Amino acid sequence: MQISDREAQAKGNYQATSVNNISLSLSRTASVSRTTGETDVQVELNLDGTGKCHADTGIPFLDHMLNQISSHGLIDLNVKATGDIEIDDHHTNEDVGITLGMALAKALGDRKGIVRFGHFVAPLDESLVQVALDFSGRPHLSYGLEIPTQRVGNYDTQLVREFFVAVVNHSQMTLHIRQLDGINSHHIIEATFKAFARAMRMAIEIDPRRASQIPSSKGVL
Structure with a gap:
């Protein structure tokens, strides 16, 4: 049970992004x-990074998966976490997901100009995982x-779902994950994170044909 929760220390940094010589003032970076x-x-x-990542959560397997998100999503990512891992990894794993989701939401802002939808099917040896997502709000x-x-090394594999629940709820995305094949736990999980990263990379790209518009027929997400 959480004793206190201080989430107000979030800020977005605004910078110009150029797409086909169109200059956009978008929030594409965030610190939370x-x-x-x-x-x-x-x-x-x-x-709008190049896949540089520094992850130090105290959970080595989670750090490895965060590196997959950064590398395959071309997102520069810096994550530092300390938590009560002497109890177990659950709180830290979940709260990293929450904070990452908050940062994604902050960096996307009103989501103007993004492709919005993304999908990818990632193989890893015998494993095959499909991800489809929508930054729908x-x-x-x-x-x-x-x-x-139950475990990959010391990592409880139930925590994979908890991580994505946290990211989804706080980034306000719709996310579908389907396992098409696989028998090795490490391969299945890593293929999932790679597919998620590639789908997200597609979704957050700027669509030059409506770079100044919110990608919804309603005009708002």
């Missing part, structure tokens, strides 16, 4: 700090992984 009685998490990201997770083991 979130402190509770269980964890202290800082996330900095640049949606309506959080929803449909999770279809069947991970055969």
